[in-house]
Amino acid sequence: MTPQEPTTAKPMLVLVSTDAAVRDRFVEGTESLAVLVPCQSADEAFDVMARQPAAVVLLDGQQSSIAPWQFAERLRAEHPGVDLALLAGDEYGDEEEDLREGWLAGVVPRNSAKRTLRAAVRRLIQSHIQSRENEALQGSVRVLEQCRRLMSCLEPGRVYSVALDIVLELLNRNQAIAVFQRESVPMSDAVVFRGLGESESQRLRELFLEEKPFSGQPSEQIEVVDSGAYLAVLRDAGIVVERLLVIPLKGQRSEAGMLWLLEGGVPFDDAEIAQANTVASYAVTALMNCERYHHAKERAFIDDVTEVYNARYLLATTENEIRRAERYETPLSVLFLDLDRFKLVNDEHGHLIGSQILRNLSQVLIQCVRDVDTLARYGGDEFTILLVDTDHTEAMSVAERIRRTVEEHVFEAGRSGSLRLTVSIGVGTYPEHGLDRTSLLDVSDKAMYRSKSMGRNQICSANELTI
Numbered sequence: 001m002t003p004q005e006p007t008t009a010k011p012m013l014v015l016v017s018t019d020a021a022v023r024d025r026f027v028e029g030t031e032s033l034a035v036l037v038p039c040q041s042a043d044e045a046f047d048v049m050a051r052q053p054a055a056v057v058l059l060d061g062q063q064s065s066i067a068p069w070q071f072a073e074r075l076r077a078e079h080p081g082v083d084l085a086l087l088a089g090d091e092y093g094d095e096e097e098d099l100r101e102g103w104l105a106g107v108v109p110r111n112s113a114k115r116t117l118r119a120a121v122r123r124l125i126q127s128h129i130q131s132r133e134n135e136a137l138q139g140s141v142r143v144l145e146q147c148r149r150l151m152s153c154l155e156p157g158r159v160y161s162v163a164l165d166i167v168l169e170l171l172n173r174n175q176a177i178a179v180f181q182r183e184s185v186p187m188s189d190a191v192v193f194r195g196l197g198e199s200e201s202q203r204l205r206e207l208f209l210e211e212k213p214f215s216g217q218p219s220e221q222i223e224v225v226d227s228g229a230y231l232a233v234l235r236d237a238g239i240v241v242e243r244l245l246v247i248p249l250k251g252q253r254s255e256a257g258m259l260w261l262l263e264g265g266v267p268f269d270d271a272e273i274a275q276a277n278t279v280a281s282y283a284v285t286a287l288m289n290c291e292r293y294h295h296a297k298e299r300a301f302i303d304d305v306t307e308v309y310n311a312r313y314l315l316a317t318t319e320n321e322i323r324r325a326e327r328y329e330t331p332l333s334v335l336f337l338d339l340d341r342f343k344l345v346n347d348e349h350g351h352l353i354g355s356q357i358l359r360n361l362s363q364v365l366i367q368c369v370r371d372v373d374t375l376a377r378y379g380g381d382e383f384t385i386l387l388v389d390t391d392h393t394e395a396m397s398v399a400e401r402i403r404r405t406v407e408e409h410v411f412e413a414g415r416s417g418s419l420r421l422t423v424s425i426g427v428g429t430y431p432e433h434g435l436d437r438t439s440l441l442d443v444s445d446k447a448m449y450r451s452k453s454m455g456r457n458q459i460c461s462a463n464e465l466t467i
Contacts, residue, residue, distance in 0.1 A: 017060030180257025251287035314376035333395030422457035
């Protein structure tokens with residue numbers, strides 16, 4: 001038994017003619033090619049097309065209740081994807097000539113034999129299919145060209161914003177929101193609005209970033225929602241919308257967010273959802289690229305031995321934190337730490353044990369500070385800690401806690417057993433001890449050296465340098 005070829009649905013053709021004989025002959029002559037719906041008037045034809053999409057309309061130019069050019073204008077306005085063909089005799093007037101040159105997909109001989117009729121209709125169907133395929137291909141090319149903009153984004157927040165603009169343009173929509181959460185992005189940057197009023201945007205920003213009306217991961221697939229928490233949030237902000245197109249975007253690591261497109265009275269169709277899905281796939285790739293870029297960039301700021309930040313990162317971060325402290329009028333303190341007599345450890349136990357102890361010390365220091373603080377290996381056995389929003393008195397307390405913790409900690413030294421070590425610490429604070437990066441780090445470093453000169457395992461405040 002031979003396998004059957006898959007069946008393809010026949011296209012629907014609409015015939016408009018007041019001549020019953022013409023209608024009957026075309027129904028009989030095209031039944032093997034298409035589903036032909038005969039109509040006596042233009043209104044009847046448009047009622048049919050409102051219920052079911054058609055491929056081609058065959059308009060009888062001689063037996064019609066409407067002028068061909070009027071029908072063509074209405075068809076183009078209401079059903080731009082439907083082709084129009086004219087039934088005509090061997091000779092046709094100037095009006096039909098104008099239509100043929102501008103709007104007609106073809107002309108079918110009105111009184112032709114069935115074989116000729118079928119051949120003409122077959123060409124119309126093939127032309128319609130090819131035209132739709134070309135339009136789909138052009139649409140795909142347009143989407144791909146737009147999505148190329150995403151590939152140049154290196155910041156995740158930029159990916160969400162650009163993807164939002166692309167989807168709005170492709171789907172010819174006006175209102176949308178991007179919602180995304182990242183630890184490394186300030187919360188004020190976690191929502192992007194398009195086409196919303198200032199009061200609506202402000203209320204939504206409060207809801208998303210402060211009140212957090214919902215939590216959890218969005219769905220894995222694009223979906224049109226007509227109820228639930230998303231719409232409730234919008235309505236709470238005074239935005240009336242029946243449906244949302246929700247487009248989830250998720251990177252490979254920590255990136256995750258959503259694009260919300262507001263329906264605006266025009267339902268989302270399958271073609272629009274397919275375009276949005278294509279944009280989403282490129283946006284996800286762009287997010288992954290951003291993650292890889294930032295991971296590589298971050299690795300350039302990581303010390304190979306201790307796995308904490310290096311001096312290069314410290315210098316850049318200190319500059320940024322001083323600017324932030326200046327803007328918000330908050331204190332910033334710096335601790336400079338140095339292991340006491342660490343050279344003896346390397347000399348007696350070797351550099352491998354020395355490196356192991358530095359890694360162990362880094363973990364001890366991490367446990368002594370907050371996540372918002374910055375720990376960096378400044379060089380050799382020197383470490384620096386930036387304590388944000390921390391005044392000098394509090395910084396001295398943190399320094400004492402670190403000094404005591406290190407003094408009590410037992411460091412493993414391989415076959416040599418274990419070691420006890422101490423640290424000397426210098427403490428400086430912005431703005432009283434320095435107004436810029438260089439002066440603040442320098443005064444903290446000098447305070448650390450003074451603590452060493454005082455007998456090691458000591459803490460020295462920058463206030464003492466004037467003594």
